[in-house]
Structure formats: structure tokens, C-alpha cells
Amino acid sequence: MEFDSDADLVIRAREGDFAAFETLFERHRTLVYRFAYQMTGRRDDAEDMVQEAFVRAYQNLHRYRDEAKFTTWLLRIVTNLCTDQARMSHRRTALEQQEAKGALDWMTIGMNDDPITNLEEDRRKEALRKALNALPPHHRTMIVLRDIEERDYPDISQILGCTIGGAKLRVLRARRALRDRIAPLLGEEMG
């Protein structure tokens, strides 16, 4: 089976081949969903974000340039969507934290027989999820892209439209901000 590159699929999709665009969707929807879930903390919101991101991608296929990877371009779209959504729904933070607490339950059940360890991991994850959701969108984006999704700095700089040095600096500031937020939740002394 011949493997079509993302660029080839984009060209075919521009010419009206919707099946080519569906292939792009199947290929990259998990990537977009993962990022959207980390940014929103809720599955339903993340799925809506994925749908909206691909609709926008389809509307703007003519603007895609081959210089950047298709995934980079796609993540830029979803980053902007998440930023807009976070700006409009900052009042839902408390609700999202509750949802995140519920979502963590199925993750920890059965993973470790030691209840104390599970409790400790749950506590840390819960604290981390709270701290992450409490971060401003621009800091949260850097943590998700670099430390959770493990994207490299050139990729991040293209997604955000900044220099590599600028991306490194943003990541550094985001990590410090996250550390400042999680320390009180864990009862740790500030450095």
C-alpha cells in the first residue's frame, strides 16, 4: 500500500478529494486530541476542539505552505483555538478541576496494588492537574508541548511563530510558574 505524504494528501484535498482529507484526519487526530485534552482537561471539550481544528484546517488548506510540517501547522491551529477557548471560559476552571479529579480515578485503579502509593500518585497528579489548569494559557501551552507531548524546540518555535531561543525562554518561565503553583499544593517549601 502506497503511503502518501501529508503534502500529497493536502494537494489532493485542495482539489476536492475529501477522502484525502479524511486520511489526514485519521492520521493526526490523536495528536490534536492529546494536546486539546491537556489544555482543556475534559474529553468532551477536547473532542470539540479536535473537530473545530480540522474544520478550520479544511477551510484554510489553501494557506498551508510546504515549508512547515502539516502537524506543526495543525498544532498552531489548535493552540490558537485553545487560547481563545481558555480566554472565554476561565470561569469553568473549578468545574474542570473537578472533572480532572474524576478522570484520574480510572487511571489509578488497578495500576498499583499498593494503596498508599496509589494515593500518593493520585495526590500528586491531582495537584499537578490543578496547577496546570490554573496556569495562564501561554504557560500551559509550553508545558504541554515540551514536557507532556515532548515536541522539540524547532517544532515549538514554528508552532508559536517565535525563535528557538524564544521558545526555550518561554518553556523555562512556564516551568518556574508551574513549580510555584504546585509547591503549595504538595506542601513543599518554595525554593
Next chain:
Amino acid sequence: MNRKLEDKLVDLAFGELTPEDAVRVEAATARDHQAAHLLSAYRDLKGDLKLLADIPEPQISTDRLRDAILSSGLQQAPKETPANSRRWLWMPAGACVLAFAAVMLRGQFAQSGEPHLVGLDSVASRVSLPEPQPFSAMTKSVDRIQAKIVATQTQAKQEPIVAATTRRQRRHHVRGYLASRMNNAADKSPSNETLVIKAPPIDGGAALNASNEYAMENKSDKTSSSGPIVLIADDKDAGTGTQLATEVQSASNVLVGG
């Protein structure tokens, strides 16, 4: 703890230092308890963040995506063609062309429709007047012609006359015309007929004294029945400084004397 060291600790915890820098920072941390504690906290944070990587699987399908795209009113992606991408350029380009044409045509309309001052150069080019004679030649002509008044006479070939709109232009026009007429007179063409009549000074209606003040060279008797005659007086107009000139329809009522 200074900010620079803390930044180095963060990079060290997340594995973003070069091996040489990592060794140097580790050595500095070993001597600083606070730095060591901070390094440990950041390393724990890195580990915890990896735990967040496990998330529930999405349930979005391609059918849902297709429905979403169609509900947005999109049937297919717009085609990328050079014409489409540059189509928007035609509008401002067309506007510039129209504006340029309007400016150019406006200038032409202004030239053709509205009255405007005719400069001396343009008059000369249209009228095709001969080159004015040098002063020495003009003085010789004046010696031959004792009177100062030139009577216009219809000729077979009328020279086009362009209306001058200022007094200075009228003065120049008359002088130029006089020069051309004197030049024609010097040619002694039998067909050239001129009548020079010196007008008396204007002194409030004194009748013309036909006894001794006027001389006329009449080379033909056509003047009595000729066209309009221009009388140029010695007196000058107080307002402009030019010689007064009056036009009479015929010479029948002009008394001349020897």
C-alpha cells in the same frame, strides 16, 4: 539563590544542559543545600508531568468530522490557483488606472474647453508671424513711412488673428503685426497695399486739421472703400503707457492733408 543558578537547575532537571554544563552545575549544587532541594523538586515535576501523558481515547469519528464540515457550508476546499491568489490585486490596480486616466483626461478637458491665457510663444506658433526685423531695418522702414498710422486692408490672404487677453499681449500683438506689415511693405509687392495715416493728438474733440499736420501715402485708392482702419495716436494711455489706438470702419470721414 540567584536567578541564573535557578535557571541552570531547571535545565539540568529537564535534561537540557550540555554534558559539560551539567557536570559544573551538579558540582555547584552539591555544595548548596537549597540548590540541591530545588533541583530535586524540579526532577519530581518532570516525572509527574509524564504521568499526565496517559489520557482517555477520543471517540470522534470521520462521519462526525464530515458532518461538521458540511454544516459549515463547505463542500470542498478552495482550489489554489495563481489567478485566485492574485485576483484581489486587480481591484486596486484597476482603481489606480482609472484614477490616472481621470487625471490625464481632466488635464486635456481643461485645455480644450476653458478659456485660458495665450502666451506670446503660443500666439507666434499659431500665427506664424515672420521673425521681427532687426532694429536697423525697422528704422529704415520708418524713414520711408512718414505717418505712424497703419490702415488695415483686406487682403486675399488674411493672416489669422488670435485674440490677446491682456494689455501687454495686445501691445505685443500690435507691434508684431506692425512689423509684419512693414516687412510686407518693404517687399513692394503690387498686391500689398498699405495706408499709413497719422492721427492727430487727442485734445478733447478738436476737429481734424487738414492743413499741415497730416500726410498720406496712398498707393491706391482702394482705401476709400477698404475695410476698417486703425488710428494710432501719439498720445499714450495713462493707464498702460501704450499708444492709443482707435478703429474706424472706413476712411471716408478721415481728413488728411498734405
